[in-house]
Amino acid sequence: MKACICRVSIPARRIYSTSRTIPSPQPPPPPNPNKRELKDLTPSDLCYYWDTKPPNAEQLAFADKLFIPSRHSPLKLWSASKFRTTPMSSIEPEVAFLGRSNVGKSSLLNAIMGQDICWTSSKPGRTREMNAFGIGGTKGGEHKVVLLDMPGYGKASRSEWGMEIMKYLQGRKQLRRAFILIDSEHGIKQNDAYILGLFRRYAIPHQIILSKVDKVLGKKQKQVKIGVSTIGIQRLQDMLQGLREHVQPDPRVSEGPGALGELITCSADITVGPGRMLGVNAVRWAILSAAGIDGSLEGGTLASENVSAASTALP
Numbered sequence: 001m002k003a004c005i006c007r008v009s010i011p012a013r014r015i016y017s018t019s020r021t022i023p024s025p026q027p028p029p030p031p032n033p034n035k036r037e038l039k040d041l042t043p044s045d046l047c048y049y050w051d052t053k054p055p056n057a058e059q060l061a062f063a064d065k066l067f068i069p070s071r072h073s074p075l076k077l078w079s080a081s082k083f084r085t086t087p088m089s090s091i092e093p094e095v096a097f098l099g100r101s102n103v104g105k106s107s108l109l110n111a112i113m114g115q116d117i118c119w120t121s122s123k124p125g126r127t128r129e130m131n132a133f134g135i136g137g138t139k140g141g142e143h144k145v146v147l148l149d150m151p152g153y154g155k156a157s158r159s160e161w162g163m164e165i166m167k168y169l170q171g172r173k174q175l176r177r178a179f180i181l182i183d184s185e186h187g188i189k190q191n192d193a194y195i196l197g198l199f200r201r202y203a204i205p206h207q208i209i210l211s212k213v214d215k216v217l218g219k220k221q222k223q224v225k226i227g228v229s230t231i232g233i234q235r236l237q238d239m240l241q242g243l244r245e246h247v248q249p250d251p252r253v254s255e256g257p258g259a260l261g262e263l264i265t266c267s268a269d270i271t272v273g274p275g276r277m278l279g280v281n282a283v284r285w286a287i288l289s290a291a292g293i294d295g296s297l298e299g300g301t302l303a304s305e306n307v308s309a310a311s312t313a314l315p
């Protein structure tokens with residue numbers, strides 16, 4: 001067999017002149033005036049406060065600090081599948097997190113506590129128990145606040161959701177506020193409206209948190225991760241203003257006191273900085289406000305103005 005001789009054409013070497021000037025690096029593109037970086041977004045951009053004032057940078061920093069994980073915080077305190085079996089003796093202030101199954105309660109609690117301590121799932125109805133977590137505890141000392149992860153209502157939820165849980169929340173002396181999560185993509189569903197009606201009828205202090213706000217801020221999560229358009233923020237603000245009358249109906253037609261006039265939004269899926277998720281600092285501040293912790297007892301210099309505004313707005 002004859003060997004095949006292939007002709008390979010070798011390109012002539014390009015000769016560069018040594019006197020060629022090296023192009024100077026391109027200046028960074030000017031910031032897009034229609035785009036906001038996630039780290040620059042404040043609670044005034046993401047939330048709607050009409051009964052209270054938005055927390056300032058100092059208050060947010062105080063709240064973030066109290067939730068920094070340590071050896072004694074967060075601590076799983078107890079789990080109860082029957083509401084009558086919850087420990088009654090504790091005196092620490094409690095706040096409960098409720099919402100439809102899959103709304104993002106456990107993911108948000110993990111983001112708040114800075115640790116994957118709650119079980120999360122994409123399948124609804126997996127949290128069937130009530131779980132309590134202590135925050136800000138020290139060795140041998142009591143916790144500053146207790147967070148309760150409640151079973152979800154709606155699809156695949158426990159049949160006794162409704163009156164039994166309402167009676168429990170109404171009778172629980174330690175309870176300072178219930179945070180009801182609403183999926184910001186879907187808004188208030190029929191079963192959310194029913195639960196909100198029960199909270200008013202039983203006069204249980206409550207506040208709304210809109211979860212998964214990444215879905216409102218941008219069409220694609222990838223885009224939101226690099227910044228949010230001013231249109232996205234405006235869309236969110238319009239939505240929040242539209243919700244106002246649903247969460248705080250006119251007292252002349254309402255059966256009881258509505259939610260606190262403060263709508264917070266957050267995402268447990270968008271990271272703003274190391275261990276910091278979007279909007280979670282405002283949720284932390286709301287928890288501390290509900291529990292009456294304003295930092296002044298910690299030797300800090302924080303004014304308690306916001307805290308008293310938040311607590312007096314509730315019955």
Ligand SMILES: Nc1nc2c(ncn2[C@@H]2O[C@H](COP(=O)(O)OP(=O)(O)O)[C@@H](O)[C@H]2O)c(=O)[nH]1
Pocket residue numbers: 099100101102103104105106107108119120121122123124125126127152211212213214215266267268269270
């Ligand atoms: N896009 C988005 N998804 C979320 C967010 N929070 C939770 N999820 C997802 O929603 C599903 C339900 O979350 P989970 O925390 O278990 O909900 P729970 O049933 O209310 O406790 C999971 O698949 C989460 O990954 C969020 O902020 N943004």
Ligand SMILES: [Mg+2]
Pocket residue numbers: 105106107119120121126127
């Ligand atoms: Mg859960």
